[in-house]
Amino acid sequence: MPRRVKSGPLDEVFAALANPTRRDILDALLDGEHTAGELAGKFDMARPSVSEHLRALRETGLVEERAEGRHRFYRVTGEPMAELIDWLTPYERFWRDRMIALGGVLDRMDDDDDE
């Protein structure tokens, strides 16, 4: 497992995500890891621009880099993303968790009087 460079504070995350191209890159990485070259081809962008965006995303901790031979792969880092989502939509996660808990309660309840 690669080590996360650092987990930046939220304002850095927001600054990074304020750029629509970076959101697109992040979106593409949600499908799985890619090299900078693959991303450049996908978005018809110059490699240096892609690398610049990737660097900004890595500084937020949202994206991490993995070296394999001569290639460098980029992927979404789970934990900071989860934190971001929690922060954006705390209630959404709250209700999703409650739904899971409700499922457990229902499984333990008897079926009397329900038919």
Added chain:
Amino acid sequence: MTTNDDLTTIEVDQYFPHPPAKLWRALTTPDLMAQWLMPNDFEPVVGHRFTFHGRPVVQTGFSGQIACQVLELTPPKRLRISWADADDPGSMPTEVAWTLQPEGQGTRLILEHSGFDPDDPTQQLVRRLMNGGWRSHVLRRLTDVLQPVVCVRTGI
């Protein structure tokens, strides 16, 4: 699982392999509600005021105490309550509605939490960042990606 692009409403739905009547019991019986939601003094009577006692969540500024009132009660189809942070009377109360739809051998439960302040600076920021459907699309995809990532932060 859906995410509404309208930031004033959160919508979550889930299928349960149980009949609506059983779900209705779990949604409206205080002891059972305490097992999946929070300890409470709920009564299934329209107009009844009650409180959920949860644990505070520092990150979200949630005091843990939620003042509620039963607004609508249609067994076994729909329950709607008001929902406000009891320690922050100045904040606009939100509403939580559960709708039960029979589906196959079970029930689909649709939860809508509505009435979030569209003028809240945080939400404005989110809306600016997440315009154009990016938010819902990515949140949905992230939910898939993050299934293995266990992180329960609600603390309740």
